[in-house]
Amino acid sequence: MSNDYSFEGWLGKGPESAQGKMEWGKFPHPKPFEETDVDIQITHCGICGSDLHTLRSGWGPTPYPCCVGHEIVGKAVRVGSKAEKGIKVGDRVGVGAQNSSCLKPDCEECSSGLENHCQHTVNTFADQYPDGSYSYGGYADYHRCPSHFVVKIPESLPSEEAAPMLCGGVTLYSPLKNNGCGPGKKVGIIGVGGLGHFGVMFAKALGADKVVGISRSHNKKDDVLKMGADEYIATDDDKDWAKHHARSLDLIVCTVSSPKMPLMDYLQLLRVKGTFIQVGAPEDKLPDMNAFAFIAKGVKFGGSMIGPPWQIEEMLKFAAEKNLHPWINKYPMSEANKAIVDMDQGKARYRITLVNEKHL
Structure with missing residues (x-):
């Protein structure tokens, strides 16, 4: 497909957004595409408690406007020439809570497969890359991520179930x-x-x-x-x-x-x-x-904090082999505001996955 798509999603513009007051809009400072990156057309995104903490600035000041969501599943629509893991356009892929780390050979954490503990981690949303651009999450149409942190989804795992596994x-x-x-x-x-x-x-x-x-x-x-x-x-x-x-x-x-x-x-x-x-x-x-x-x-x-990409892949394969199925509730992406309110009120049994129906 062409690369004329735009990066838009549900934006939190202040702490009140956690009360179901996110607004749909374009990302103001998305990451420029690099040849190590993958663009994903989002079909599903899980809702995590971290989304609510971030929307209301519960863990510290949030760089508004932000687009939360770090349990992303969709289709690779643009793959850089230096992308890792043999990812191809059309593959079903996912991204968890981490978008980047330094990946330097002299980094003790990255070189030993502990990228999730790197001192230079970039979170999947509401975080800043070294070039000054920002990460925007999966309550959206598209997501851009360095390929090292993109994982392939096993064929037997339904997307709506794989998404909440990613965080x-x-x-x-x-x-x-x-x-x-x-x-x-x-x-x-x-x-x-x-x-x-x-x-x-x-x-x-x-x-x-x-x-x-x-x-x-x-x-x-x-x-x-x-x-x-x-x-x-x-x-x-x-x-x-x-x-x-x-x-x-x-x-x-x-x-x-x-x-x-x-x-x-x-x-x-x-x-x-x-x-x-x-x-x-x-x-x-x-x-x-x-x-x-x-x-x-x-x-x-x-x-313990999330897991490195290799362990996410291991977990997905394990879940597929053991035929594990998380208990989820599905909401249309268009009802993301209702979904986060229901999540905050404890109505989920036991995870919520947003379904971007226009991309199914």
């Missing part, structure tokens, strides 16, 4: 895989929402001996057991839950981002030498912790 999925797959989830391990997933439901499914598919879903109330219990959990803990409803389940889990991945979460109680659930990985990012701070929660049992407290 939400890898955010759980990576810490599970990197911390030994598999046979012989008992794993807990705290917060069984859009992120946590991926954790339950991946932990089970990776072969964990026991998977425990942990949420505040019993209203998600039936869903979580259907996703593959062996057990469910409702922290608001189950009396003395921390004492009853003490020292029962080898690994916990926490998706909760509330400064009021009962973190010290969560840590009681770990066995000796267990590991607690935080992936939820609150807008203010984590709850206070007592050092003896770590010292007494020799447990580790760590964090």
Whole structure:
């Protein structure tokens, strides 16, 4: 196809945009095309909690106008002559939360396959490239991305299901895989929402001996057991839950981002030498912790952030092989404002994918 398409999408122009007040418009300072780039005609884009944090400047000042969305799937319509991975025009491809890193041979992170931890990362939206141009996300018609961070989508994965895996999925797959989830391990997933439901499914598919879903109330219990959990803990409803389940889990991945979460109680659930990985990012701070929660049992407290491109590809292949299907709700791209409001109100069961029907 010709390259006369324009880069337009839903723009947040201030914190009020998170209330369903985004406006459709052209991107003011898009990245100039380079021969290492790929342009993608967007068919699907997942909605992530990061979108809302950014729209309302929750993690810091947002460079408005911004177009959010970093779970992008679509068709490659322009491929640079120096593009990586054998990507061709017409391929179905995706982009996650990272658009760029320095990729220099002397960069410790990039040279060891940890591009997601590079000090010179450019996020997929609301971030600035070294040349001064900005990244714009997937609530849009087209997206431009360096080919190193573009991944091919396995044929058997539906686009609407692959999209939320590109951030939400890898955010759980990576810490599970990197911390030994598999046979012989008992794993807990705290917060069984859009992120946590991926954790339950991946932990089970990776072969964990026991998977425990942990949420505040019993209203998600039936869903979580259907996703593959062996057990469910409702922290608001189950009396003395921390004492009853003490020292029962080898690994916990926490998706909760509330400064009021009962973190010290969560840590009681770990066995000796267990590991607690935080992936939820609150807008203010984590709850206070007592050092003896770590010292007494020799447990580790760590964090994890998305995953590098090679691991996203690994996750997609794993999901295809295991026939995993995230629980999603589909909304037309034209209803993006309604979709983010519904997401913010907790109505998603359990991820939302925007469908750009004009490109199907």
